[in-house]
Amino acid sequence: MAESSLYSLDNEVFRVYLTYAVVLVLKMFFIAFYTSFVRITKKVYANKEDFGIGYPEEKAKERISKGNDRVERVRRCHLNDLENIPVFLVIGLLYVAINPVASTAILHYRIFTAARFIHNVAYLLPLPQPCRALGFTTGVLVTASMGIQILRAAAQF
Amino acid sequence: MAESSLYSLDNEVFRVYLTYAVVLVLKMFFIAFYTSFVRITKKVYANKEDFGIGYPEEKAKERISKGNDRVERVRRCHLNDLENIPVFLVIGLLYVAINPVASTAILHYRIFTAARFIHNVAYLLPLPQPCRALGFTTGVLVTASMGIQILRAAAQF
Amino acid sequence: MAESSLYSLDNEVFRVYLTYAVVLVLKMFFIAFYTSFVRITKKVYANKEDFGIGYPEEKAKERISKGNDRVERVRRCHLNDLENIPVFLVIGLLYVAINPVASTAILHYRIFTAARFIHNVAYLLPLPQPCRALGFTTGVLVTASMGIQILRAAAQF
Numbered sequence: 001m002a003e004s005s006l007y008s009l010d011n012e013v014f015r016v017y018l019t020y021a022v023v024l025v026l027k028m029f030f031i032a033f034y035t036s037f038v039r040i041t042k043k044v045y046a047n048k049e050d051f052g053i054g055y056p057e058e059k060a061k062e063r064i065s066k067g068n069d070r071v072e073r074v075r076r077c078h079l080n081d082l083e084n085i086p087v088f089l090v091i092g093l094l095y096v097a098i099n100p101v102a103s104t105a106i107l108h109y110r111i112f113t114a115a116r117f118i119h120n121v122a123y124l125l126p127l128p129q130p131c132r133a134l135g136f137t138t139g140v141l142v143t144a145s146m147g148i149q150i151l152r153a154a155a156q157f
Numbered sequence: 158m159a160e161s162s163l164y165s166l167d168n169e170v171f172r173v174y175l176t177y178a179v180v181l182v183l184k185m186f187f188i189a190f191y192t193s194f195v196r197i198t199k200k201v202y203a204n205k206e207d208f209g210i211g212y213p214e215e216k217a218k219e220r221i222s223k224g225n226d227r228v229e230r231v232r233r234c235h236l237n238d239l240e241n242i243p244v245f246l247v248i249g250l251l252y253v254a255i256n257p258v259a260s261t262a263i264l265h266y267r268i269f270t271a272a273r274f275i276h277n278v279a280y281l282l283p284l285p286q287p288c289r290a291l292g293f294t295t296g297v298l299v300t301a302s303m304g305i306q307i308l309r310a311a312a313q314f
Numbered sequence: 315m316a317e318s319s320l321y322s323l324d325n326e327v328f329r330v331y332l333t334y335a336v337v338l339v340l341k342m343f344f345i346a347f348y349t350s351f352v353r354i355t356k357k358v359y360a361n362k363e364d365f366g367i368g369y370p371e372e373k374a375k376e377r378i379s380k381g382n383d384r385v386e387r388v389r390r391c392h393l394n395d396l397e398n399i400p401v402f403l404v405i406g407l408l409y410v411a412i413n414p415v416a417s418t419a420i421l422h423y424r425i426f427t428a429a430r431f432i433h434n435v436a437y438l439l440p441l442p443q444p445c446r447a448l449g450f451t452t453g454v455l456v457t458a459s460m461g462i463q464i465l466r467a468a469a470q471f
Binding site: 076093094126148151 | 321323328332333335336342346347361366367392396399400403404407
Binding site for chain 1: 163164230233239240243244247248250251254255280283284285286289297300301304305307308310311312314
């Protein structure tokens, strides 16, 4: 394949990357809306205007400062996604440029995606450790593996 | 247009993407510096060394633990940008690869950017809900719309 | 160089970008694992299941709500990376598309990377201000400089 077409839909690795990239982003959005859902059902918001017009300000302040364990758990889960998924999206995209063996690349994309789903489920239920730690670490190692292959390809050129 | 030139300045969609991408990043930086500005004017920092040499450590600790509502509001606004803008930057870039109709693509980029400005203004003033929720949700829906088009293009190939 | 090959390993600017992008991501991962390391050595976690099976729940709750200054410092350092590095990764990648002079581009990538290392060291030791502020601001200015060059290139086309 000509190098110039690596970032085109003709390239299977790029097509697979596109698919997993979008799946991961939609998953992140799900967690974002789930946070809102938990806030609404628990009536625990971070801003006084979120309680609605007419809600007593003193009571709003009290609920804000008290917080809620469930909301904080979902937020930490979301923040962990934020630490890992945008970085994967970029490294996974750059990985396409070194024209990796398709099966190897697809394996990286799949394992990362599976690891993030495991991490999220382990965080939200929660499952006993080390489930969550394994999901997190696997995701980091897959991204690092792509990173190291990129470094070597750029250096060997 | 040849697929190989989608990521070049010859491609109008890519040029428009570049413009909005940079505008959004500069906007994020504005919020970051605004956070510092509010911290300095309120003299509420997160680290004891930020109070300057000679500031009594006990007093610094007290101010850190007390915090400030305004600072926390700006921080939450910034964090929401961080949840949404980097993901948009990647998905918007990948969207160029499926060679969308220029007017449709430009509309997506414009609405997202407008939605984020509305979100930020609604958060910082603040405006009554659902202004902020609408800004946030519109941004997510625009990104999801691009994502779904990418999924379909990658699957149909 | 033909525009179609800007995102190939033939392009020196892209190769240098790839190298610094991966170095920055590996640095971020180091901070992420360092956070876990500090949590484990201080035995201060954010979730009750992290204390391990058999740890008294009341005691876990107490340690969670008390927190730890060192853990919070490392977390803020990580969060600042998260604010700046993914955005740099995208803007740095887009910068390749405007085919900048190689020496200028490489200087941007190098200064940004150095600035983030300075920021992290200044945050974690900590060094007195304005070391950390300089590291942070330099990183932002480098990213903004690339952004403004992108805006001009897209507008002049």
